[in-house]
Amino acid sequence: MRATPVPEFMLEPAFNPNSDAGTSREAVGLGSAAAKGLDVRHGTILTLEGINVSFDGFKALTDLNLYIGVGELRCIIGPNGAGKTTMMDVITGKTRPDNGHAYFGETLDLTQMSEVEIAQSGIGRKFQKPTVFEALSVFENLELALKTNKSVWASLRAKLSGEQKARIDEVLATIKLESSRQRPAGLLSHGQKQFLEIGMLLVQDPQLLLLDEPVAGMTDAETEFTAELFKSLARKHSLMVVEHDMGFVGSIADHVTVLHQGSVLAEGSLAQVQADERVIEVYLGR
Ligand SMILES: Nc1ncnc2c1ncn2[C@@H]1O[C@H](COP(=O)(O)OP(=O)(O)OP(=O)(O)O)[C@@H](O)[C@H]1O
Numbered sequence: 001m002r003a004t005p006v007p008e009f010m011l012e013p014a015f016n017p018n019s020d021a022g023t024s025r026e027a028v029g030l031g032s033a034a035a036k037g038l039d040v041r042h043g044t045i046l047t048l049e050g051i052n053v054s055f056d057g058f059k060a061l062t063d064l065n066l067y068i069g070v071g072e073l074r075c076i077i078g079p080n081g082a083g084k085t086t087m088m089d090v091i092t093g094k095t096r097p098d099n100g101h102a103y104f105g106e107t108l109d110l111t112q113m114s115e116v117e118i119a120q121s122g123i124g125r126k127f128q129k130p131t132v133f134e135a136l137s138v139f140e141n142l143e144l145a146l147k148t149n150k151s152v153w154a155s156l157r158a159k160l161s162g163e164q165k166a167r168i169d170e171v172l173a174t175i176k177l178e179s180s181r182q183r184p185a186g187l188l189s190h191g192q193k194q195f196l197e198i199g200m201l202l203v204q205d206p207q208l209l210l211l212d213e214p215v216a217g218m219t220d221a222e223t224e225f226t227a228e229l230f231k232s233l234a235r236k237h238s239l240m241v242v243e244h245d246m247g248f249v250g251s252i253a254d255h256v257t258v259l260h261q262g263s264v265l266a267e268g269s270l271a272q273v274q275a276d277e278r279v280i281e282v283y284l285g286r
């Protein structure tokens, strides 16, 4: 049952879909170098085509087309209820589309893979609320994330290889938690927990990272650090970042997709989409 009321903008007449929106494959890919073991010969790491999702007759995604290039840092913006989180649910196998194509690289059909298979194939997702193990240390949290195929206790007992230790140290430096490595995660600030959770994704070296509202609840300094972090991750990884904080989006994005009513309304630089009258009407002008 849907308890959420339909937002006002959804009751407005449908807008003309932008004929260019969501159809450009060449925009920001960096070639086929960054991804390993994944077939990205056309420079596209993620392909969503004609995706439809409905919940009890309510269409959350409507003929959605979206392409992410290898090494790209893409920001997704759009009003509440636009379908941003649902799109991530489709990519990670949590929600199955009614129809449409969802491919990771050229050959992995995400609609046919389990959530676990999708995660193991190299798609990491961070939810809004941090889900770290509060009683365990920062280091142990990263250790667990690295050894996902074992139970908690089996993982903590199994010895780390030198390579695995080095990887954790590298990630600790990336997320600036080196000096907190032995602290229980429950004692970290909200922002630090978010960084730890990003670190838990990074130890697995995913090729595509999905980040849903990563800076919500962060201080200005933490938001700035997140921007630097994401910029440093791009190219080596591909990132899809959903965020409402336009200052943050402006500081990281070279390419922005605006979702509205389950479809792409506009795509381009932040300046381009901010100047788009339909975008102003449904989102930015509120
Ligand atoms: N499991 C579900 N069952 C029923 N309706 C759902 C379900 N998941 C999402 N919806 C509806 O689908 C629409 C899209 O939701 P979604 O969470 O994807 O939006 P969003 O763009 O992430 O919004 P926000 O910016 O508020 O996070 C909303 O109207 C939501 O109520």
Ligand SMILES: [Mg+2]
Residues within 6 Å of the ligand: 084, 085, 086, 212
């Ligand atoms: Mg959402």
